[in-house]
Amino acid sequence: METLALYVDGQSTPPAGGDYFDSIDPYTGLVWSRVPRGTAHDVDQAVRAAHRAFTTGAWAEMTPTQRGRLLYRLGDLVAANAERLGELEVRDNGKLLAEMLGQMRYLPEWFYYYGGLADKVEGAVTPPERPEMMHYIRYEPIGVVAAISPWNSPLVLTVWKLAPALAAGNTVVVKPSEYSSASMLYLAELFEQAGFPAGVINVVTGMGNEIGEALVNHPLVERIAFTGGEGGGRAVYQAAAKSFKRISLELGGKSPNIVFDDADLDDAVKGAVAGIFAAAGQTCMAGSRLLVHDSIHDAFVEKLVAFAGSARLGDPMSDDTDVGPIATRPQFEKVLAYIDIAKGEGAKCVLGGERVEGLGNGLFVKPTIFTEVKNSMRIAQEEVFGPILSVIRFKTDEEAIQIANDTLYGLAAGIWTQSLERAINMPAKLRAGTVWVNAYRVVSYLAPFGGFKNSGIGRENGKEAIREYLEAKSVFINTKRGVPSPFVMRLPSVVNTEG
Structure with a gap:
């Protein structure tokens, strides 16, 4: 002590x-x-x-x-x-x-x-x-x-x-x-x-x-x-x-992590997990909204659930642990409350959605994934600060941009694509202070953050x-003696440059 x-x-x-x-x-x-x-x-x-x-x-x-x-x-x-x-x-x-x-x-x-x-x-x-x-x-x-x-x-x-x-x-x-x-x-x-x-x-x-x-x-x-x-x-x-x-x-943030149909799905799955389940979701830049193209949605969610479901919860001091506890009792209760809110709004829980009993002090929440989320739901609009991911479908680039920007926040965003055109043009259209392309949760002392x-x-x-x-x-320094009329602001004379 x-x-x-x-x-x-x-x-x-x-x-x-x-x-x-x-x-x-x-x-x-x-x-x-x-x-x-x-x-x-x-x-x-x-x-x-x-x-x-x-x-x-x-x-x-x-x-x-x-x-x-x-x-x-x-x-x-x-x-x-x-x-x-x-x-x-x-x-x-x-x-x-x-x-x-x-x-x-x-x-x-x-x-x-x-x-x-x-x-x-x-x-x-x-x-x-x-x-x-x-x-x-x-x-x-x-x-x-x-x-x-x-x-x-x-x-x-x-x-x-x-x-x-x-x-x-x-x-x-x-x-x-x-x-x-x-x-x-x-x-x-x-x-x-x-x-x-x-x-x-x-x-x-x-x-x-x-x-x-x-x-x-x-x-x-x-x-x-x-x-x-x-x-x-x-x-x-x-x-x-x-x-x-x-x-x-x-x-805070409610950052979108956007997976296009041409993305490397294995990399994007890891990026989605890094965005929300690393640090048990307790990070301002968490990619808590996962926007997935409609054509790859089901296959991607299947891969994501399998990978996230293998995360090992336990002692944060152990090298074998992937996800640690929620940091405080009030935050733990808040995370559980949002799981109930999401279920009440009609979102479908495909992974987790519950506390973990008998582990440490009991402040553990299983990595949780909701599908069939509408961007208007509270789970998609309010910062949870926990291991809860909302998956939202989109069909076009324009719809992805509209959904991504449809929030009160604008801290960060992720883009997963093999298209050079998207990689260059999409960041300019996202209202976020940091945009990662084929990466997530990267910071540097060189890179402005806000x-x-x-x-x-x-x-x-x-x-x-x-x-x-x-x-x-x-600082203005007058290099000549003689002060003109003190009743008139000292402005330079305008030079006529015409003809």
Whole structure:
């Protein structure tokens, strides 16, 4: 049993209220750590520490190159501690160790990429439009960033925020999910080992309704980066609007995975399974709507059911396990409720559709496939965040596009085809932030990630992400003496270029 501590102003510290809550291993059902239940006072201390670090001291005086070197050093430490970080995540959220280790071993690339990018953010001198006036553009960090992350991939989705924010010169207060806080608190110690000055990174754990609001509304927080559900994102967006805080939101999805009649069916079956049953469907980019061409529907579903039905459920720490438990009891109950909703709507359950008794702590749901789904059904329109797949028929490319886009979300989409024409032209017609062709659930530090419509605002990863944490400033310098009439805005004279 571990008792964890908050990380504020470069120090591990107990919560101001002295309260803790239990972190429960989803597989065993056993309490394995005690997590600090932070208060609004803890949030205030963390934000003020971040603000001090941003405005004064070593971090504020560092060059972009020096910040980049710290990020490189941090990347090396994460690589050296990947196994420990991966195990912590499995104990918190029940995902497969194989997946979590893969994520942790890839995670350093974000620190290397943005460490290298830190001193590549360049301003510009604009061409002169008036002889006496010089103008240039500089990019400056915004200030204190609040990073709020979910429970399903805690460190990856936090680092997507941390790395570009720090490369840009900001300071950060992280609020991890109350269901998966341990790995972020451990990562904070690696920041200290890497040599980051006190206050640059702070971690406050606790309940969203107790400290999330205090963090979002804090007057010294200038920007909010949030990943989570649509409801939480809407609340954060509304709160941020009160004081015009900069914001990015990475929210939910109801992503279509489209299988055309010319697809390699074996590859497409694996792609469909990767899209929804990997991570037990607990991923924002889940391909939860499988659109299958009418001419191959029956044969494809038969292959899919056989393959998905062979998935092995069990201990996520075991190499033999394909599907782990649902991460939390509330999420488990939500998934079961949607199975009942789908059956009530008339969808046909051809695989699974029930809980698994006698396995671990009992938070297991069999991989579930519904056919005869209409896109208007709740099971096809609402995010479940579990191992439930809705199969929808289509007959033409135009119908596939119409069905794929007929949702409030627009996070991701998959296309399975051997047609070069479709592979090139179809992505432009899908209203989604990421489109995979003959692949699914692929991400990269190089590739911007985010959604259209209700799937969010802004982008994470790639060069675009660092711009999200910078403000553009225009600077005008008058190079000549003599100021014209102060009662008239200073505009250039228009040159007549006609005849």
